[in-house]
Amino acid sequence: MSIAHHPRTxxxxxxxxxxxxxxxxxxEEPEVELEDSFLxxxxxxxxxxxxxxxxxxxxxxxxxxMVLFEQPLGRAADELSARLTAAATxxxx
Amino acid sequence: MAQDTNAATGFGIVxxxxxxxxxxxxxxxxxxxxxDPDRVLKWGYRTFHRxxxxxxxxxxxxxxxxxxxxxxxxxxxxxxxxxxxxTDMPEYSYWDAASALAxxxxxxxxQTLWLNEGCGAGVGGLFYVASTLAxxxxxxxxxxxxxxxxxxFHRNRMNVINTVLSDAAVAVxxxxxxxxxxxxxxxxxxxxxxxxxxxxxxxxxxxxxxPIGWDATDAPSAYDxxxxxxxxxxxxxxxxxxxRYTRLVEVIEGAAARAGVDRREIAxxxxxxxxxxxxxxxxTPLGVPLERTNAAVAPGxxxxxxxxxxxxxxxxxxxxxxxxGELVALCGISTGRWAASLIRV
Numbered sequence: 001m002s003i004a005h006h007p008r009t010x011x012x013x014x015x016x017x018x019x020x021x022x023x024x025x026x027x028e029e030p031e032v033e034l035e036d037s038f039l040x041x042x043x044x045x046x047x048x049x050x051x052x053x054x055x056x057x058x059x060x061x062x063x064x065x066m067v068l069f070e071q072p073l074g075r076a077a078d079e080l081s082a083r084l085t086a087a088a089t090x091x092x093x
Numbered sequence: 094m095a096q097d098t099n100a101a102t103g104f105g106i107v108x109x110x111x112x113x114x115x116x117x118x119x120x121x122x123x124x125x126x127x128x129d130p131d132r133v134l135k136w137g138y139r140t141f142h143r144x145x146x147x148x149x150x151x152x153x154x155x156x157x158x159x160x161x162x163x164x165x166x167x168x169x170x171x172x173x174x175x176x177x178x179x180t181d182m183p184e185y186s187y188w189d190a191a192s193a194l195a196x197x198x199x200x201x202x203x204q205t206l207w208l209n210e211g212c213g214a215g216v217g218g219l220f221y222v223a224s225t226l227a228x229x230x231x232x233x234x235x236x237x238x239x240x241x242x243x244x245x246f247h248r249n250r251m252n253v254i255n256t257v258l259s260d261a262a263v264a265v266x267x268x269x270x271x272x273x274x275x276x277x278x279x280x281x282x283x284x285x286x287x288x289x290x291x292x293x294x295x296x297x298x299x300x301x302x303x304p305i306g307w308d309a310t311d312a313p314s315a316y317d318x319x320x321x322x323x324x325x326x327x328x329x330x331x332x333x334x335x336x337r338y339t340r341l342v343e344v345i346e347g348a349a350a351r352a353g354v355d356r357r358e359i360a361x362x363x364x365x366x367x368x369x370x371x372x373x374x375x376x377t378p379l380g381v382p383l384e385r386t387n388a389a390v391a392p393g394x395x396x397x398x399x400x401x402x403x404x405x406x407x408x409x410x411x412x413x414x415x416x417x418g419e420l421v422a423l424c425g426i427s428t429g430r431w432a433a434s435l436i437r438v
């Protein structure tokens with residue numbers, strides 16, 4: 001694993017783990033998988049906003065709501081970590 | 094200008110009347126409406142009301158209206174104004190729901206107004222009641238009825254928004270100079286960008302008939318329509334969802350300013366019968382805990398369109414949950430319209 005790739009992977013894992021934990025908490029679902037859909041689990045707009053606030057507080061940015069509503073949780077987490085990484089890279093450049 | 098400068102010239106709610114469709118157990122019937130009933134059950138509704146076949150919105154409105162009149166101890170001929178708000182498909186075209194109700198109540202001649210503005214109409218409609226009475230000094234008594242009678246041909250009541258739509262009507266008798274349950278002020282505005290957000294494409298002049306094979310169980314959900322409106326623009330979607338709540342706080346604060354009261358005095362918030370997290374999203378920024386909202390009422394009734402807020406207000410008053418002198422904020426959203434009314438118990 002390259003040095004450049006390592007922090008990105010760590011961040012991606014961190015976002016995924018946090019996403020699952022937050023969704024489990026907000027939706028009161030003991031077992032949440034990366035393949036699960038936010039809406040099918042019973043998610044709705046107010047919870048999506050709350051989830052976004054958690055992410056913003058911890059990572060500095062929110063989920064793309066379109067991705068969160070339409071794709072599995074893992075994709076929503078990966079999209080967020082990709083944006084965070086791109087922003088960090090741009091800042092460092 | 095405050096709508097209520099003093100009790101003598103202000104308007105208060107004298108009585109409430111209700112009509113509910115038959116109680117339905119959400120858990121028992123959800124699978125009849127959607128393929129994924131677990132998703133519906135997670136919203137937390139226990140019961141909703143479904144009007145029996147042949148029971149119209151006007152039937153519900155008449156029942157609620159008559160009860161409110163009886164409880165006020167007046168007869169229909171004492172009513173100077175009849176305002177009706179309907180929040181689902183009207184019964185007919187080229188027809189007037191307020192006029193129809195007045196006839197059902199055997200009123201021979203009165204002023205009427207029909208509002209068809211969606212789920213905030215029960216809140217914003219109070220403005221039209223108060224302002225009409227204010228403009229007619231000789232008029233003292235109004236009957237305001239809000240009715241939600243879902244047309245299951247047009248809509249799937251469990252797949253429109255994240256609530257279970259419910260059939261009910263609520264009526265209030267509003268009287269000049271009544272010193273309890275005073276309507277202090279209403280604040281409302283429309284953002285016309287969202288005019289089409291919940292539009293049903295057929296049934297009007299542009300497309301009178303449904304597509305061949307139309308079935309409400311397959312009707313697009315509000316989320317499908319949201320996706321269409323905001324396709325490819327997540328920032329705009331985020332703004333819309335956030336503003337759903339911040340704008341409610343904005344109109345509540347606007348109503349407080351209009352009434353000349355401190356918004357920190359608001360003791361109760363009554364929103365649509367939404368899921369509890371949505372109700373909390375409105376109440377929490379105002380410093381009002383969930384226990385002092387309609388969160389406990391909603392699971393037993395479902396979302397009765399624009400009737401939610403006045404049903405909750407009436408039931409909570411009857412249960413003694415609202416004390417004399419307390420300030421209650423009613424608030425709601427229609428399609429692109431935000432509204433709040435302040436009531437002094």
